[in-house]
Amino acid sequence: MITILNGRAVGYDDVGTGVPVLFLHGFPHNRSLWSPQLGALAAPARTMSMDLRGFGDSVAAGPGSVDGYADDAAALLDELGIDRAVICGLSMGGYSALAFWRRHRNRVRALVLCDTRATADSEEGRQARLAMQAMARERGSIAVANQMITGMVGRTTREKNPELVDELHRMMSLAPVQGIVDALDALRTRPDATPSLTSIDVPTLIVVGDEDVLTPVKDSRAMQLAIADSRLEVIAGAGHVSNMERPAAFNHVLSEFLVSLTAQ
Numbered sequence: 105m106i107t108i109l110n111g112r113a114v115g116y117d118d119v120g121t122g123v124p125v126l127f128l129h130g131f132p133h134n135r136s137l138w139s140p141q142l143g144a145l146a147a148p149a150r151t152m153s154m155d156l157r158g159f160g161d162s163v164a165a166g167p168g169s170v171d172g173y174a175d176d177a178a179a180l181l182d183e184l185g186i187d188r189a190v191i192c193g194l195s196m197g198g199y200s201a202l203a204f205w206r207r208h209r210n211r212v213r214a215l216v217l218c219d220t221r222a223t224a225d226s227e228e229g230r231q232a233r234l235a236m237q238a239m240a241r242e243r244g245s246i247a248v249a250n251q252m253i254t255g256m257v258g259r260t261t262r263e264k265n266p267e268l269v270d271e272l273h274r275m276m277s278l279a280p281v282q283g284i285v286d287a288l289d290a291l292r293t294r295p296d297a298t299p300s301l302t303s304i305d306v307p308t309l310i311v312v313g314d315e316d317v318l319t320p321v322k323d324s325r326a327m328q329l330a331i332a333d334s335r336l337e338v339i340a341g342a343g344h345v346s347n348m349e350r351p352a353a354f355n356h357v358l359s360e361f362l363v364s365l366t367a368q
């Protein structure tokens with residue numbers, strides 16, 4: 105579906121009834137990243153995914169920032185008449201979920217932080233973002249997809265599920281160049297969220313693939329240590345997009361978490 109928020113088109117899906125869960129995708133994905141979760145959880149859930157600005161059906165609105173992504177997510181909740189939701193973000197979506205906590209914490213029922221980290225980019229990382237922007241402008245999204253695809257999935261997926269690798273590569277190749285350039289600004293300029301982790305007082309599920317090389321398990325462990333009411337689930341045989349690589353295992357831990365919320 106497409107709606108207009110603050111004068112801009114935003115693509116989203118909204119499936120099921122129950123505890124509202126808003127899914128935020130990573131870079132350079134779109135909301136189809138969450139197809140294995142939408143309407144597929146064992147727990148009663150209203151599952152919603154949105155295209156972050158500049159991706160999928162959502163128009164760009166640069167310059168990019170994780171705060172902008174978080175504010176768009178809050179505007180979508182307003183539009184759908186939802187007061188509080190579970191905010192579930194993967195990688196860049198996780199950075200945006202942490203920004204959502206900083207800016208809209210009274211709207212957060214719980215957090216799910218998948219294959220992500222709290223820390224900001226290193227100086228070397230920031231330079232790499234600028235180099236990727238130049239590459240995207242000169243050679244298009246496909247060059248970005250080619251560079252990122254190997255780290256995007258785990259070794260097990262590369263060896264056993266080439267169809268999934270192709271599907272992800274296609275998703276990333278379709279990302280508009282402007283969305284990529286703006287997102288690289290958002291990634292490069294995002295603040296260190298570590299100081300705000302101790303303020304998180306809602307139940308938090310942290311999920312990571314044991315073969316994730318972009319945001320490795322140690323980053324998730326660091327977040328788990330800092331967030332009081334948190335649990336860590338490590339998905340075996342999955343890399344950076346654990347929700348797509350091991351959907352049954354991912355959906356199981358997410359469903360269990362959602363059921364534990366409704367039992368509280």
Ligand code: MLT
Nearest residue numbers: 130131195196197291318
């Ligand atoms: C993502 O999947 O969103 C990116 O890998 C995040 C990053 O590059 O920091």
